[in-house]
Amino acid sequence: DAKTTQPNSMESNEEEPVHLPCNHSTISGTDYIHWYRQLPSQGPEYVIHGLTSNVNNRMASLAIAEDRKSSTLILHRATLRDAAVYYCTLFTTSGTYKYIFGTGTRLKVLA
Amino acid sequence: ETGVTQSPTHLIKTRGQQVTLRCSSQSGHNTVSWYQQALGQGPQFIFQYYREEENGRGNFPPRFSGLQFPNYSSELNVNALELDDSALYLCASSLDGNRYNEQFFGPGTRLTVL
Numbered sequence: 529d530a531k532t533t534q535p536n537s538m539e540s541n542e543e544e545p546v547h548l549p550c551n552h553s554t555i556s557g558t559d560y561i562h563w564y565r566q567l568p569s570q571g572p573e574y575v576i577h578g579l580t581s582n583v584n585n586r587m588a589s590l591a592i593a594e595d596r597k598s599s600t601l602i603l604h605r606a607t608l609r610d611a612a613v614y615y616c617t618l619f620t621t622s623g624t625y626k627y628i629f630g631t632g633t634r635l636k637v638l639a
Numbered sequence: 640e641t642g643v644t645q646s647p648t649h650l651i652k653t654r655g656q657q658v659t660l661r662c663s664s665q666s667g668h669n670t671v672s673w674y675q676q677a678l679g680q681g682p683q684f685i686f687q688y689y690r691e692e693e694n695g696r697g698n699f700p701p702r703f704s705g706l707q708f709p710n711y712s713s714e715l716n717v718n719a720l721e722l723d724d725s726a727l728y729l730c731a732s733s734l735d736g737n738r739y740n741e742q743f744f745g746p747g748t749r750l751t752v753l
Contacts, residue, residue, distance in 0.1 A: 529698075560739070562741070564742075564744075569746075570746060571643075571729050571731070571744030571745050571746050571747055572682065572729070572731075572742075572744045573744070574741035574742060574743070577741065615681055615682070619737075624694070624695050624696055625687055625694050625695030625736065625737075626684055626687075626695050626696070626697055627672065627674075627682075627684045627687075627695075627742075628684065629674075629681035629682045629683070629684070630681055631680065631681050632681050
């Protein structure tokens with residue numbers, strides 16, 4: 529199975545940009561990259577997803593490496609409400625549909 | 640628009656018992672996925688149902704089984720419970736269950752196996 533690797537934790541100051549990296553060197557050509565975040569005592573919340581091109585939405589930007597072996601979630605201006613565990617996820621259809629979550633990065637935002 | 644709901648919120652079982660967890664998907668969604676999340680870990684994909692058929696499965700034994708109903712609500716059944724089955728069980732719904740669409744998660748059911 530493909531897998532994703534993320535740093536265990538990161539810190540950021542409020543109002544500053546945050547770059548959350550993810551390695552997925554075993555990704556297949558048709559796998560989509562999804563990002564979710566999870567606040568304490570809640571289910572994960574969708575953030576953004578993409579295939580090859582960089583993507584932007586109201587929450588964040590997703591930068592995907594040209595070889596697709598890594599990606600970076602960018603929060604343009606971190607707020608205290610962005611403190612959460614961020615999961616880099618692959619949606620794979622190799623053989624059968626499957627979502628593969630990583631171990632997540634716990635983001636701490638400092639006031 | 641009603642979000643994803645799960646029941647019960649908490650459950651305590653003993654080893655060897657069977658358990659059924661329930662999920663109501665978001666209005667208009669025809670796909671449900673189930674996940675197991677151990678403490679401090681990321682969610683692990685159990686399986687996905689699209690229009691009442693299982694179309695995806697993770698690395699879980701057959702004692703984890705599911706069902707999706709015509710109204711797209713879903714059940715997760717776990718037989719012969721083991722201590723390691725203690726976890727938060729998450730349900731997520733989406734439209735068409737494919738790589739293009741985001742999933743909406745419920746709050747989860749906390750299962751404790753003694």
